[in-house]
């Protein structure tokens with residue numbers, strides 16, 4: 001029997017600090033090959049690639065391995081989960097390797113796809129790896145519930161009117177009312193309770209110049225989303241909960257052992273019963289007929305605000321021209337673009353579908369003020385030390401240090417809070433799009449996480465092919481593709 005030629009494949013995901021380092025994986029694989037007298041012809045490493053999110057064929061180095069010019073008959077991996085978390089993914093990877101007359105061997109798991117018996121055992125093992133990946137998902141959820149119960153923020157969008165602040169009682173961040181914006185939320189509630197329509201509330205907010213997140217004018221759906229948010233009554237929603245899910249009231253609320261939603265009075269601006277009564281009234285009104293006719297079509301502008309004229313650099317606005325056609329017009333040069341929404345969506349999914357949807361999360365992190373807890377902690381320590389000491393020199397030294405810290409505390413307190421941006425991994429764009437279904441608001445949220453703007457160039461008149469329409473469009477993507485989470489909770 002001639003010497004086996006082997007390649008090594010190692011993988012490390014972004015989040016799993018506990019898993020074995022690339023170096024150790026490779027070493028173990030090399031030792032394994034050595035002990036059997038195999039020749040290692042090449043090593044492939046996927047660093048920072050999660051197995052539950054990326055199928056083997058989507059990982060750069062695994063693809064490289066499959067296409068490598070070197071001849072090999074064995075792929076050595078450290079453990080089965082380095083290759084796949086799902087049985088189907090594993091079997092597909094195995095099939096592709098078989099086409100090259102190669103099989104997988106794992107150092108730590110009894111995996112040997114080069115024999116019939118080995119193949120049978122391996123399939124069983126792959127099933128177990130899949131179950132484990134699912135239970136990891138469940139554990140993450142459990143951890144989130146624990147954090148939420150202790151008042152901590154676990155990521156996701158913070159509703160308008162609230163903000164995250166450093167946890168005064170420990171690590172992480174907690175929710176708090178945003179003193180600048182909460183008056184507007186109270187104003188919205190008062191008006192809706194009085195029986196005013198959401199449209200009149202939108203008008204009021206725009207007239208008052210209430211700040212919006214996007215800088216764009218207030219929209220019906222934004223106001224509705226705020227009014228329906230359970231946080232108004234101090235109930236904590238899992239922040240990933242989408243607007244759609246919140247509409248199915250009761251879903252995604254943090255609950256106590258008695259099954260009732262946990263209410264945090266410090267966050268609430270109204271009692272739970274009042275909030276529910278307000279929603280019931282809204283639901284009665286909100287059959288669609290109560291909306292003014294002219295406004296009805298304005299409720300679902302999928303691309304509104306995203307379309308910009310590439311000729312003049314100004315925003316394009318929807319035009320009702322041509323009946324039901326979704327068209328946009330440039331107020332300066334009058335160029336229009338129509339019937340292009342499906343083309344934009346298809347192009348978006350083609351380019352972004354299989355990418356991680358990094359969703360933007362704003363977090364209030366104070367500049368120097370972020371150091372306050374640390375300063376306070378040190379001050380307490382030093383004051384205790386000062387009380388304990390009998391040494392005059394030491395006491396003078398401590399007093400001096402305390403004085404310096406007091407000065408930095410004063411300075412830190414004067415600093416204005418900065419909003420820093422963090423990005424959360426929210427799965428794949430194509431999954432999110434599918435989940436959004438027909439909900440335009442949700443679809444738009446997905447697009448917003450990937451798209452900054454779409455620039456429109458002038459095109460000829462008359463009927464256009466999809467390729468011709470697409471040629472007029474330039475997509476400005478929002479987040480670099482290789483961006484990872486900037487901070488973890």
Ligand SMILES: [Zn+2]
Pocket residue numbers: 309310311312313330331332333334335
């Ligand atoms: Zn223009």
